[in-house]
Amino acid sequence: MKHEIRFIINGESRSLTVLSQQTLLEVLREDLGLTSPKHGCSTGECGACSVLLNGEVVNSCMVLAAEVDGADILTVEGLATDDELHxxxxxxxxxxxxxxxxxxxxxxxxxxxxxxxxxxxxxxxxxxxxxxxxxxxxxxxxxxxxxxxxxxxxx
Amino acid sequence: MKAFDYIRPNSLEEAGRYFAQGKSVKILGGGATLFLQLQNGELAPDIVMDVKDIPGFRDVRYHHNHGLKLGAAVNLQHLVTGLEIRRHYPLLNQTAHQLASPQIRNRATIGGTLAWASPVSELAASMLCYDAVCHTWRPEGARAIPIGELYLGDFKTALGPDELITHVHLPSFPVRTFGVYQRQTVRHDGRRMIAGAAALAVRKHNALTNWRIAVLGVDDRPKRMPEAEALLAGAPAEEDIEQALAAVQDNIHPQDVVYARADYRRTVLDSLLRRSIQAIIDNLQDYNA
CATH class of the missing domain: 1.10.150.120 ([2Fe-2S]-binding domain)
Known part of the structure; x- marks a missing residue:
């Protein structure tokens, strides 16, 4: 099943089409090219895929992309400004x-x-x-x- | 993950209609355990049903006479930060601090955690001490299951395949309730549990009443220990504590696991429970001092 989702990623509003079974991690890395969240264990143990979802830290490998419609997400790409690191x-x-x-x-x-x-x-x-x-x-x-x-x- | 349809019903009735379609449905709360089974192929449902938008599922209500109502989709982090939990359910609050990791606590839900029915569920041990009641809904109607009857052992529950946990209810407890949870794990995030011991008692004048003891890691499910509780009533002396600890040893059935032998789990539990009980007695003495 396809879902149209819209969310804020690193301060920028984006909309895209995702499949039910796609994880947020997959969509961030494959569709949006944001490769700071890493694929580690897929079981919520390692935290390499951590992102902030509405300000709270979550494992993006354990969130469905379809779930984040309307959410605000931050990855490491959103930490630095154009000319300065966080x-x-x-x-x-x-x-x-x-x-x-x-x-x-x-x-x-x-x-x-x-x-x-x-x-x-x-x-x-x-x-x-x-x-x-x-x-x-x-x-x-x-x-x-x-x-x-x-x-x-x-x- | 195999393809499935993600759906997000807005009412119990809508959820019920998906159950009635004859397709395989799995319920998604925070996904902390469902994802493991979807990723490793153990489960391949037609429908993954996200219950977070069903009215009431994210509610938290506290009333000093009626107690606490926790919606099934409330996350575990709320048990750490929620004022009503910190103030009125200290054992639950203390246990929640140690559950898993921030990442998991922000996602995992109360309903999902209870329905997973881990034999070493720390949340369930705490809920057992508070006499929590699990409220459920299925197309035939709603029912209430005391938490002690929800778990049938080894990840099995009394829940039907088309049954949803809607909320959990905890009765109100006096302000003068002491609770202590002690555990021993291999890993700091709670994985590889050796044993855990929760104890709770209510101060009445110079004595401790309403003792509740729940243990985990030493049987096929978290369990209350009524024999030990009876032996602790009042102001337990050293020999009462010894008898209570012996009664616990008579009523547990720990299993060997790769990281802890059954006899080691017995010994660890004995120490943990002794500490929990003693900490409550110390609390009373501090209070009186």
């Missing part, structure tokens, strides 16, 4: 929060969701916010540091 992105570069990089988009999105509601999270809050994001390089310590420094730099 403070989180800068901090991930400066403090080695990116090792192989596969989990980085999901980490950034979970961090963004956290900073949206808590401007100066302490380490325990950061760890809680990253429960749904796995890093198989094991770069957690640097990821947590990157988020901490970014939150301090913000104000």
């Amino acid at each position: 403070p989180l992105q800068k901090s991930f570069i400066d403090h080695h929060g990116v090792q192989c990089g596969y989990c980085a988009s999901g980490m950034l999105i979970s961090a963004k969701a956290l900073l949206n509601r808590t401007s100066r999270p302490h380490e325990e809050e950061i760890r809680e916010a990253l429960v749904g994001n796995l890093c198989r390089c094991g770069a957690y310590a640097d990821i947590i540091k990157s988020i901490q420094v970014a939150s301090r730099a913000r104000r």
Whole structure:
């Protein structure tokens, strides 16, 4: 079954036709060319496909594209402005929060969701916010540091 | 995923009509478990029915006499942030903080989580302590199923194939209700559960009444432990706690899993439950101090 959907992606309104069984992740990557959300486990364990759906972090591999009609979605492509990286992105570069990089988009999105509601999270809050994001390089310590420094730099 | 038709009914009657078509229908709440089965091909329904737009399914209502009504499509994150939950259902709130991950809590629904009927459902253990009642609808009519009768063990429920959970009702509890949940898992997101122990009691003067104990990971479903609860009534002394813990050991049937042997799960449960009970007694003493 086909569905006409309209939604806001990274601040821009888009409409397109999707099939019932297409996931949001597939549509973002294949139809919209937004490849920051990664295909990891398909089971909601790894968080590599995380996006913000109406401001809340979700696994885009476990959302049907047909479900997001009318929604507001943010991927890492929407974090930076034309000429400047988001403070989180800068901090991930400066403090080695990116090792192989596969989990980085999901980490950034979970961090963004956290900073949206808590401007100066302490380490325990950061760890809680990253429960749904796995890093198989094991770069957690640097990821947590990157988020901490970014939150301090913000104000 | 195999092709299916995604539909989003706006009423129970409309949902009922899809059930009546003779096609295979699967209900979608947040998809946290349905997607696993769709992705691995275990399920290939004709129709995936999203119930989030059915009136009342996203409602949360609290009344100090009547208790709490949680619509089936309310997400698990609401149990973390909802004021009425934080204030009046501390055990549920504490349990919710530990459920899965933010990604999953933002999507997974109360109805979907209960209907999945995991033998290690932490949500169900908490709901058991609060005597929650599951309200359902099917074309023949509505019915109410106490949460203890919903689970038949090993992912089986008393729900029919054309039956929807509409909402869950929790009776009201006094403000002076203490609840503690303790668990041991291999992974921080709750996967690979070894055991969990929920305890709840109501302070009455200098004593604790209405003890409720629910355990998980040690049987084919989360279970209340009425024998232990009876032994704890009043102001339990050290030997009462020992007897209650022994009664729990007599009433559980843990299974070996690759990451924990049955006897280890017994030992872990004993420690967790001891801590939960002691924490409630400490709460009372702090309160009196």
